[in-house]
Amino acid sequence: MPIKTTIDKIPQFVDQEVTLSGWLYNKRESKKLKFLEIRDGMGIIQAIVGINDVDDNTWEQAGSLTQESSLHISGRISKHPKKDEYELQVMPGGIDIVQISVDYPITPKEHGSGFLFQNRHLWLRSKRPWALMRIRSEVIHAIRTFFYEDGYITFDAPIFTPNACEGTTDLFEVPYFDSVAYLSQSGQLYGETGAMSHRKIVVFGPSFRAEKSKTRRHLTEFWHIEPEIAWFNINDNMELMERLTMFVIEWVLRKCRPELELLERDIKFLENIKTPFIRLHYDDAVNQLNELKPDRIKELKKELKAATDETLQAELKREIEELGTDFKWGGDFGAPDEGILTRQYDRPIFVHRFPRGIKAFYMAPDPEDERVSLSIDMLAPEGYGEIIGGGQRAEDYDYLVAQIKKHNLPMEAYQWYLDLRKYGTNPHGGFGLGVERTVAWLAGVHSIRECIPYPRTIDRVYP
RNA sequence: UCCUCGCUAGCUCAAUGGUAGAGCAACCGGCUGUUAACCGGUUGGUUCCUGGUUCAAAUCCGGGGCGGGGAGCCA
Structure with a gap:
């Protein structure tokens, strides 16, 4: 009787007979041999059906299998003659078809992203989304482990x-x-209320934003990790971001090698990341940006000369024009600016102490420089941009009241929040990390839409 | 909200304003180890919708729908 198992455990069953349950991923056949790629959720293995090794019925059944047909398949595990892999030699009667799948829409050939997202419920079975969802799972597990081991309480906020x-x-x-x-x-x-109760908490849940953005960096529903800590200053905060990021990078490199390989992620870049990350005061970031702009413009002009594609040319022209004027103190960095800043470093950078005007009402003013707030953005390298935003919270009651008025927010809705400053206020802070952006960077994929099972964007809520 | 590109076979894409095509998939056949297998054949069309220009529209123009990319904003 063959042993029931799954593909991840195959190496321990060499020369033994096993039964796998799964789906047909792909099929190649010749006159006397059929090669069935079997997918069981845990992995993919090639099954061999030889016309002289099985009965006629099994041979016919193997021939009738279509992509994504579900089946049980039994046979002997052996080493691949050419590759460092295992394969399954199907035995007589070794194919038990559960269902023949007809007209599966996603073929092993190329498809457009619109079509793939329309069929996301099926696309998830393909190798690339499969690998990405596993990396996502590990990233989340790493983050939760990090906070748990550091003594944090999971504190769920209402939706x-x-x-x-x-x-x-x-x-x-x-x-x-x-x-x-x-x-x-x-x-x-x-x-913040949780931090006043437990000192160190972390909120983990979905966040919803009705921003009408249509970019590879935005979702209307994304998963958000938000630690908040009492008695915690801006330097403590950057140190925490740094430790968390390193922990997650190391975790993913340790646990997700096959997935990163499948995605063809160049992991050297991740392996070389070292602490300390770059810490840049906003003022210095602005100066650096203005110094670097002319070089970047030269580069872009070269690219423009070489470009043949009209849309690319138009994009380059616009970017050159935007970079043409000096960045003025008080503005926020756009995507091209972040690109220039991050491109010169081999590790993430913190930009801290942004002007008060461009940050949220609750950010603490810098006691040493009232123009700026104790805010921090962490920008990932390789062009991935902001993945963390955070800072120290304003602790003074009167200042917060003034800020709420200044931002035209409804005072009565914030009474409970203001109570935190009335009863035992203290320097505290935290940050928000976007799970999908983190996954996109670590996995080296272009769009964060691939980094969540069902991305929600301005014009897609299906499936 | 703005800018930009696109919509033709199940999929990816061609087609000077003049008979709507290819590759892949599917189906049939061939092939002794293939791995996005390969080779031969067959099937497959409301050219997104709508109005207009024209002897003639997939192609040009107006309106609408859907989708891709980007800006701003942000995680």
């Missing part, structure tokens, strides 16, 4: 909220009995 965290324009409004509620765009304010 229905009565108020805006950072403004109302990009909130999803939903009916709530006789009233309305909003889908949370951040758990941070609730996280």
Whole structure:
């Protein structure tokens, strides 16, 4: 009787007979041999059906299999004659078909991304999404492990909220009995209440933003890791971001080698990342940016000369024009600016102490320089840009009240939040890390839409 | 909200305003170890919808729909 098992455990069954349950991934056949690629969720193995090794019925059944047909398959495990892999030699009666799949839409050939996302429920079975979902799972597991081992409490924030965290324009409004509620765009304010109770907490959940963005870096629903810590300053904060990032990088390099290989991720870049990460004051970032701009423009002009594609030319022209003027103090960095800054380093960079005007109302002002706030962005290298945003929170009651007024936010909705400053206020802070952006960077994929099972964007809520 | 590109067979794409095609998939056949297998054949069309220009529209123009890429904003 063959042993029931799964493909990940195959190496321990060499020269033994096993039964696998799975799906046909691909098939190649000749007159006397059929090669069946079997996928069982844990991996893929090639099964061999030889016309002289099986009965007629098994031979016919093997021939009738179509892509994604479900089956049980039994045979002897052996080493691949050419490759460092194992394969399954199908035995007589070794094929038990559960269902023949007809017209599976996703073929092993090329498809456009629109088509693939329309068929996301099936595309998830293909190698690339399979690898990415496993990396995502490990990234989440690594983050939770990091915080757990560091003494943090998991503190879940509500998803229905009565108020805006950072403004109302990009909130999803939903009916709530006789009233309305909003889908949370951040758990941070609730996280702060948890920090006052447990000192170190981490909120993990989905965040919703009705931003009408259509880029590879935006989703309307994304997963958000938001630690919040009492008695915690901006330097503690950067140190925490750094430790977390290193922990996750090392975890993924340790656990996801096959997946990274499948995605053809050049892992040298990740392996070479060392602490300390670069720490750049906003002022210095602005100066550096203005110094580097002329060189970048030269580069782009060269690219423009070489470019033949018209859309690429137009894009390059626009980017050159945008870079043409000096970056003025007080502005926020755009994607091209972040690109210039990160390109010169081999590790993530922190930009800290942004002007108060471009950061959220709750950011603490810098006591040594009132123009700026104690805010931090962490920019990933290789052009991935911002993956963490955070900072120290304003602890002074009167300052916060003034900020809420200045930002035209409804005071009554923030009474509970203001209570934190009335009763035992203290320097505290935290940050928000985008899970999908982190996965995209570590896995080296272009779009964060591939980094979540079902991406939600401005014009896709199906499937 | 703005800019930009696109929509033709199941998929990826061709087609000077003049008979709508290829590759892949599917189906049939061939091939002794293939691995996005290969070779031969067959089937497959409301050219996104709508209105217009024209002797004639996949192609040009207007309106709409859907999708890709980007800006701003952000995780």
